[in-house]
Amino acid sequence: MAGRFEAIDKKVDALVKKHGTRDPFQLAEAMGIRLIEHELGEIYGFYLQEYRIKLIFLNKNLTESKLRYTCAHELGHAVLHPDENTPKLFGISQNLELMVEAEANYFMLKLLIDGSHKEEYLDTMEKILNYYGLPRELEGLLKRLPDTIL
Numbered sequence: 139m140a141g142r143f144e145a146i147d148k149k150v151d152a153l154v155k156k157h158g159t160r161d162p163f164q165l166a167e168a169m170g171i172r173l174i175e176h177e178l179g180e181i182y183g184f185y186l187q188e189y190r191i192k193l194i195f196l197n198k199n200l201t202e203s204k205l206r207y208t209c210a211h212e213l214g215h216a217v218l219h220p221d222e223n224t225p226k227l228f229g230i231s232q233n234l235e236l237m238v239e240a241e242a243n244y245f246m247l248k249l250l251i252d253g254s255h256k257e258e259y260l261d262t263m264e265k266i267l268n269y270y271g272l273p274r275e276l277e278g279l280l281k282r283l284p285d286t287i288l
Contacts, residue, residue: 143244143282149217150248160252162210166194171216173209183208185215192216203271207246214245243279247272251280 154160157168166173172191175198178184182204183196194212196205215222218241255269263277 142241146214146218146241146245147248150245153217154249160249162206162213162246162249165249166209166213166216169216171213175205183212185212185219187216187220192220207250207272210246210249211242213249214242218242218245240279243276244282247276247280 153165157165159165159168163173170192172193173196174193175196177199178195178197181197182200183194186193186195194209194216196208196212200208215238219238222238250270250272251266255266258269260266260269263280264274267274267276267280
């Protein structure tokens with residue numbers, strides 16, 4: 139899996155360099171991915187491709203912070219798994235689903251953690267996640283990011 143994370147690192151770095159931003163909303167727009175905010179109940183968001191049109195649905199009731207990291211996560215699906223509609227993944231294979239979700243989460247972390255936290259001298263993973271408005275559940279995955287970022 140380590141090689142897979144290195145490939146994701148390269149994809150994120152290339153996107154940021156090409157578009158000059160880490161903002162997932164701006165990246166989606168630049169890549170021609172439509173963002174649709176809608177009432178989704180308990181669901182934060184999902185990625186869907188229909189007739190070669192890439193769509194990211196976001197729950198309009200989320201906080202700004204949750205919208206940002208959800209958009210980054212779903213953008214990860216659009217970049218890493220462009221032909222996989224995330225709603226269809228559930229129930230197919232738990233192992234595939236876990237791998238695909240872990241990759242999208244890693245993409246999100248790599249995209250959103252820009253290194254600006256270093257100026258704040260944050261000394262724990264939890265403080266770094268809080269700084270970026272990211273959920274604490276990602277602490278284990280955060281440890282996989284290169285030391286140059288953390």
